[in-house]
Amino acid sequence: MERTIKIDDDCCADELEEMIIEYVKAGFLSDHEILEICEEYIEDNYPDQCDHISENDFLEIIETFREQFQHTGRQDNYLKLDLAFQALLKKGIVALHYAGYTQSDGFEDCNEVAVELHEKGEPVIGCCFYTEQDLGHILHEESDLLYLSFGNYFEKPTAVEVGKMICNELTSNGFRVQWNGTAEQKIAITNFRWDKHYTKSGKTVNEGTSI
Secondary structure: OOOOOOOOOHHHHHHHHHHHHHHHHHOOOOHHHHHHHHHHHHHHHOHHHHHHOOHHHHHHHHHHHHHHHOOOOOOHHHHHHHHHHHHHHHOOEEEEOOOOOOHHHHHHHHHHHHHHHHHOOOOOOEEEEOOHHHHHHHHOOOOOOEEEEEEEOOOOOOHHHHHHHHHHHHHHOOOOEEOOOOOOOOEEEOOOOOOOOOOOOOOOOOOOOOO
């Protein structure tokens, strides 16, 4: 693919293009949210390139990549997953989409939501999420498994019992799962095809939690 971002540092341009394409394919962020992430990335990693591309240029590039790489049509798989996440939340399991970049980030995000729910008097027993890294393996066509991390907040139910609840909800919504039944291994949704796309409202249905 011919480079779209015209700046002097080829490595910077390649990394930015890869980031934008992945965010577009993921379908969670608006153009301006992607722009802010790219600007912060340049400032932190390539400060000498900060003045080489304007906001308007960036937004045009993001829109170009939307036309090329954004999913279109129905979002059946994503919507089924979101319904499962909503059902888990009703059972006290904080379920988050696209939660942080790493697993530790995801647990931090879930813990913040769990605290807020607890302060509202809502029962919370565990958490479930996938990260940018987990989804990235599918977006890069490296795997067709979407891995979900999970955990418990109290002695009862145990992490394994929370895992079983997650698996049951996923299978009830038409997914096939792969899991060895231990707290140490992530739960995987098999043969998963990502089909979410960003809408101008930023919403399809409630994404995991509403607090």
